Amino acid sequence: MTYQKNNEPGKxxxxxxxxxPVRYLSILVRSLHQIxxxxxxxxxxxxxxxxxxxxxxxxVASSGLLLLALEGLRHRQFYREFFGLITFIKFVIIGFSYHHLLPPTPALMFVYFIAATISHAPKRIRHRLIF
Known part of the structure; x- marks a missing residue:
């Protein structure tokens, strides 16, 4: 699989x-969100x-929304990027599991797995525009 360099438009x-200060606040909020x-x-x-x-x-929701707002300051098109799609999918799965439309424990373990995987993916994958 090949990728365009970061300075090429559209990817x-x-x-x-x-x-x-915003970066350090983001790190603090990310740590609180993980707790x-x-x-x-x-x-x-x-x-x-x-x-x-x-x-x-x-x-979880308040720290996650604050973290998303802080990331939105830097990544202005996050709603079009891969990590934005994953964030939406996490919201849906958590909502379904909270209301017992999915088995809560496996669903939340899956959400945690995809969150950890995407957050450690290379920037060119995590911030790739999908539409």
Missing amino acids: IGRVADRPD AVALFIGSFLFNDNDRITGTFLIF
Whole structure:
């Protein structure tokens, strides 16, 4: 598989400069989001009550939306990039599992797997424009 270089138009979404304070805030928010995800998945694995699971869901959603906003400052076309599509798919699967339309534990493990895989993929894959 061949890829065009990053400076060739049309393959990777536009990237803006991001000041260092925003970058460091993004790292902090990403760490908090990973903690929230671990607590949320753990609440399903250990069969905590719905109140606790709902609280963790709010923590996951708020940290995830803040992280998406911070990433949107740099990657202005994220909704057209591969990681934007994966983010939408994660929302759908989490919603289905939270409402028990999918088996929660396997579905959330799959979401965690695709999130970890895409977040560690090379930039040319993660930020590739899909439409």
